[in-house]
Amino acid sequence: MSHRDAIxxxxxxxxxxxxxxxxxxxxxxxxxQDTLERALEKWRLWQQERELRPWLFSIMHNLHVDGRRRDxxxxxxxxxxxxxxxxxxxxxxxxxxxxxxxxxxLLPQEQREVLLLVALEELSYAEVARTLNIPQGTVMSRLxxxxxxxxxxxxxxxxxxxxxxxx
Amino acid sequence: MNTPIxxxxxxxxxxxxxxxxxxxxxxxxxAAHPEHRADVEEWRAQSASLHRGYDRVLDEPLPARLLPPAxxxxxxxxxxxxxxxxxxxxxxxxxxxxxxxxxxxxxxxAASLPRQAAIAHxxxxxxxxxxxxVGADQEAHLVAWLSKxxxxxxxxxxxxxxxxxxxxxxxxxxxxxxxAQFMYENAEKKRLTLYVRREAPKAADTAFxxxxxxxxxxFYWTDSRFGYALSGSTGREDMLRLGSLVYRQFGT
Numbered sequence: 455m456s457h458r459d460a461i462x463x464x465x466x467x468x469x470x471x472x473x474x475x476x477x478x479x480x481x482x483x484x485x486x487q488d489t490l491e492r493a494l495e496k497w498r499l500w501q502q503e504r505e506l507r508p509w510l511f512s513i514m515h516n517l518h519v520d521g522r523r524r525d526x527x528x529x530x531x532x533x534x535x536x537x538x539x540x541x542x543x544x545x546x547x548x549x550x551x552x553x554x555x556x557x558x559x560l561l562p563q564e565q566r567e568v569l570l571l572v573a574l575e576e577l578s579y580a581e582v583a584r585t586l587n588i589p590q591g592t593v594m595s596r597l598x599x600x601x602x603x604x605x606x607x608x609x610x611x612x613x614x615x616x617x618x619x620x621x
Numbered sequence: 622m623n624t625p626i627x628x629x630x631x632x633x634x635x636x637x638x639x640x641x642x643x644x645x646x647x648x649x650x651x652a653a654h655p656e657h658r659a660d661v662e663e664w665r666a667q668s669a670s671l672h673r674g675y676d677r678v679l680d681e682p683l684p685a686r687l688l689p690p691a692x693x694x695x696x697x698x699x700x701x702x703x704x705x706x707x708x709x710x711x712x713x714x715x716x717x718x719x720x721x722x723x724x725x726x727x728x729x730x731a732a733s734l735p736r737q738a739a740i741a742h743x744x745x746x747x748x749x750x751x752x753x754x755v756g757a758d759q760e761a762h763l764v765a766w767l768s769k770x771x772x773x774x775x776x777x778x779x780x781x782x783x784x785x786x787x788x789x790x791x792x793x794x795x796x797x798x799x800x801a802q803f804m805y806e807n808a809e810k811k812r813l814t815l816y817v818r819r820e821a822p823k824a825a826d827t828a829f830x831x832x833x834x835x836x837x838x839x840f841y842w843t844d845s846r847f848g849y850a851l852s853g854s855t856g857r858e859d860m861l862r863l864g865s866l867v868y869r870q871f872g873t
Contacts, residue, residue, distance in 0.1 A: 458835070459743040459835055459836075462740065462743055462744050463743060463744055463746075463747045463748075465683055465687055465744065466678070466679045466681075466683070466744070466748070466751070467679070469678050469679075469681070469683075469687075470675050470676065470678040470679055473675055473678045474671065474674070474675045483684055483686070483687065486687060487686060487687055490687065547673075547674075547677075550670070550673065550674060551674045551675075554670065554671065554674040554675075555674075569667075569671075570671070572632075572636060573636075573664075573667060573668035573671050574668070574671040574672065574675060576636075578638065579633070579638070594628075594629045594632065597632055598628055598629075598632065601632075601663075601664050601667060604667055605663055605667070608667070608670075
């Protein structure tokens with residue numbers, strides 16, 4: 455499998471992570487597109503012994519952090535680029551998804567990333583640490599805070615500005 | 622090692638990251654500490670709800686702008702190569718039939734069939750959890766659904782005699798509309814995909830062709846309704862045999 459095929463094969467997972475991270479399908483695909491372009495540019499710098507997936511997630515992480523600093527960009531999408539709506543999403547699913555989007559949006563970004571990489575993308579703690587370029591101890595403390603806060607947010611019990619202190 | 626159970630151990634337990642002695646120690650400890658057991662259950666429920674919410678993205682057709690990635694020199698080479706091939710073919714056809722006909726836009730569009738099929742093959746064949754949208758256990762539903770979306774009756778060819786069973790299918794967004802992909806797998810977990818797209822009714826080119834796209838062998842042809850492309854990587858000879866099997870099943 456060529457490196458492009460290998461990268462292409464990761465697109466569905468990159469889209470899932472980006473969708474959960476940004477809470478918006480269009481912004482998610484912008485982020486995926488930027489990530490793919492950057493990955494292809496930087497391919498030669500990639501050390502082959504590193505796992506491809508955490509490397510792609512780390513590129514996405516850096517772009518996402520940069521993007522939030524800038525946080526506006528020209529919208530250049532054509533109509534035919536708009537993704538088709540997810541099929542078979544029932545009313546119930548749509549409501550649950552809205553709740554998840556809202557709860558994730560209210561998590562601090564650093565906690566949201568750790569929670570999604572562990573719970574949704576199922577990366578190991580060591581992979582998450584490499585992806586985000588932080589010590590594994592920091593991964594664990596953010597995970598712990600994220601899960602405690604996410605629980606309150608999903609239950610509708612956390613005022614948006616409440617700071618949860620880790621035990 | 623018999624260190625006290627920490628919060629980190631509980632997370633690792635919830636995430637299925639523990640094994641051996643530590644796993645047993647944590648389980649024993651949790652049995653005696655139900656309030657922490659409840660935390661673990663809560664975290665697992667969170668993970669499950671994230672999957673319920675976002676796994677559907679894995680099944681969505683990929684937007685065209687993500688495929689192939691921009692600035693990929695290899696794709697540009699392929700595109701140039703295809704252009705050169707069509708010019709050459711056009712010259713040959715022009716010579717053969719003199720002033721009768723020229724390659725039509727339909728024929729030029731046909732050049733993208735094996736390439737699109739190979740890309741879709743490379744994307745979904747490595748999928749472990751979501752290789753298809755609708756499984757072979759619902760074959761009738763799958764075929765009816767894809768036929769409806771493509772706007773003409775379609776069927777899933779049988780490759781059981783060649784050792785390949787239908788895994789299922791999915792709907793993709795192609796250049797000219799929706800595209801069906803069927804996936805097959807043999808006992809060695811080798812996978813084939815059959816890519817089927819709608820063709821303009823006037824395209825009546827039934828020639829059986831071969832292309833190699835990024836290491837993937839593709840046999841493709843069109844009939845009055847559809848363009849078909851069978852992709853796999855078990856070698857040209859094997860793919861020729863399988864391609865012929867599929868081709869015959871769609872023959873009129």
